[in-house]
Amino acid sequence: MEPQAPPATHEITNQVPPLEHYNLYECDPTLRAAVEREGAAWHAPSLALDGAMLGKPEVIALAGAANRHEPELFTFSPRGERIDTLEFHPSWHRLLALLRHEGLHALPFDTPRSGAMAARCAGYFLHAQLESGSLCPLTMTFASIPVLQREHMLFAQLAEKLFSREHDPSDAPLARKRSMMVGMGMTEKQGGSDVRTNQTRASALGAASGRGAEYRLVGHKWFFSAPQCDAHLVLARTGTDAPISCFYVPRYTPDGTRNAIRVQRLKDKLGNRSNASSEVEFAGAYGIMIGDEGRGVPTIIEMANYTRLDCVIGSAALMRAALVQAIHHARHRVAFSRKLVDQPLMRNVLADLALETEAATVLFMRLARAFDAHLAAGRTGTAESDAERAWRRIVTPAAKFWVCKRALEFTGEAMEVWGGNGYVEEGPMARFYREAPVNSIWEGSGNVMCLDVLRALERDTQGAHALLAEWRADAQGSPALVAALDALQASLAAPPEEREAGARALAQQLVLCAQAVLLLRAGLNDHAQAFIATRLATSSTGGSCGRVYGTVPATFDHGALIAHAFNA
Incomplete structure (x- = not known):
């Protein structure tokens, strides 16, 4: 008998085409x-x-x-x-x-x-x-x-x-390269975020010491990001009880030999798999002190302030990527005889997710303006305004805390829109979900950020007052937002110990008020009112406490919110 072809079991239908050939900028x-x-x-x-x-x-x-x-x-x-x-x-x-x-x-x-x-x-x-x-x-x-x-x-x-705008992947002395990358090394086994417990030692190579002098470093770093970089900024002590200083540690020494930085192993991480993170030991590594001796933490914190802004943007981008995938899926997938996007409850979930991404976008772009103002002040020798300084110093760590935290729940919700297909590695949703925690942990965990917010508020009361006055002026047409600002003001007036214990709630309230104000300023009034109703107002939806996505009141046009979010 001649072999028979296996019978066809079914044709493939109702599977969503990949999202491609779209303009990420124009559709936003x-x-x-x-x-x-x-x-x-x-x-x-x-x-x-x-x-x-x-x-x-x-x-x-x-x-x-x-x-x-x-x-x-x-x-x-x-x-x-x-x-x-x-x-x-x-x-x-x-x-x-x-x-x-x-x-x-x-x-x-x-x-x-x-x-x-x-x-x-x-x-x-x-x-x-x-x-x-x-x-x-x-x-x-x-x-x-x-x-x-x-x-x-x-x-x-x-x-x-x-x-240089050219990427040079070669592992070679800097003199032979067209461009360079710089990393950072702060945390050690015994301290983690508490970098003041660092024990790495730096000894001057010659008679000269202090800023600009050459040193040998002996010690370790528990998280040394991107060890292939051409140089790292590293924290070390010049003596057992000396305060911490900052050092520029190149991959190759000035004579072209490989620096004594021993990569012990690469970290086996939950996500961020394409990037190398490592543990290293310095076996007499060459370095140059940068910044004043003993001022290493403030020196490298300036670097961290910029990386924290990028954490906000990176988490906002993860949410945006997950959102457009979820909307695209819902516009093509049929269940129970209707496209998902035409089903009221799914529309509510997608609309709620859209509000979250829009609020994150207007926030990081407003922070960008504050950093622009800071750089302009440095170029011209003028002072930042109180409000711009407060956006940069106070709101940035609060945004890093809140937006990065939201990405964890957000990517899980967007994955659920895809159903089982979202849970497999062939699509992007599982990768987004595994990436979500890194920004919340890296460059200071949630608690560290909230304590930074408290310190910034205490050190810059003038900036805090300017910020709140600015927000109150924008909130006059929204009683719920005014009430939320009153609650924030009351939190700021609490006793110090109570304020520290409630630092997460304070940071959350601060960011939500900022986002609501920015949505109003952007002219997105319906979006702002829906955001306030679901995040700040005390209502049947539970406000911002214990809520899940998909609780936008039916009085708002869910379909219009989705269409605005992703108009591809």
Whole structure:
């Protein structure tokens, strides 16, 4: 008998086509309006071109490939030489090349003009929707520039390679490279976020000591991000009881030999798999002190302030990426004889998710303006206004706490829209979900951020008063928002111990008030009122306490909120 073909069991129907060939910038009205509002309209054409490129299937595929093919550590050469080198998949280098080509590692510094920080933040937001791991070395390089600029002799040697828009993946002495990346090394086994417990020692190489002098470092770092970078900013002590100083530690020493930085192992992380994080030991590593001796923590905190802003943007981007995937799925998938997007309860969930992403977008873009004002004040020698300083110093750590926290629940909810298909690794939703916790942990966990908010409020009462006065002026048409600001004011007046115990609630209330005000300022009145009703007002939906997504009152047009969020 001749072999028979197996019978066809069914044809494939009702499966959602992949989301591709769309423009990440053009389909986001909230971002486009914020770019205009925050002074970066001059960069909009570049953002539109970049948004179209990022929606191409061959570019989207880079993200999956970079996370499937993880970096590999080679401790020794075939001849037994200690090399501590890493090998990355070509997709990783392609992602970094795309980021660098757009100037996202240096734009406000190599193009110092009005709105440059807002332009950079908008571009970073677009790329962060594609892949998260490649952002880490780029963010640290970006954040190192304002710190290194204070070291005039050192920066003169590095500026060209820091500003270069070409990604150079080679592992070679800096003199032979076209560009460079900079990382950071703060945490140690015994301390984690408590960097003042660090024990790494630095000894002067010659008679000279202090700022600009050469040192040898002996010690370890428990989390040493992107060990393939061309240099790291590292914390160490110049004596057993000496305060901590900051050091520029290059991958290669001035004579071209590999620095004595021993990579012990790569971290096996939950997410962020495309990026290498490591444990290292310094076996007499060469370094140069930057900043004043004993002022290492304030020196590197300046770097951390910029990386914390990028944590906000990165989490907002994860939410945006998950949202557009969820809306796209709902517009194509049929269940119970109707498309998901036409079903009232699903529309409510998607509308609620859309409100969350819009609020996060207007927030990080407003923070970008505050950082722009800070950079402009530095260039001109003028002072920041009280309100701009408060946005940067007080709202940034609060935003880092809240937006990064929201990404965890958000990505899980968006995954649920996909159902079982969202839970498998073939699609992007599982990767988004695994990426979500990293920004909440990195650069200071939630508690650290909330305590930073308290310290900032205590140190800058004038800025806090200016900020609240500004918000009250915007809230006059919304009794619920006025009441929320009253509650925030009462929290600020609580006794110190009570204020510390309630720091998370205070930071949450502060961010929610800021987001509501910004939605009103953006002219998104219906969106603002829905946000206030579900996040700030005491109502049958439970307000912001213990709520789940999908509780936007039926008095709001859920379909219009979804259509505005993703108009592709």
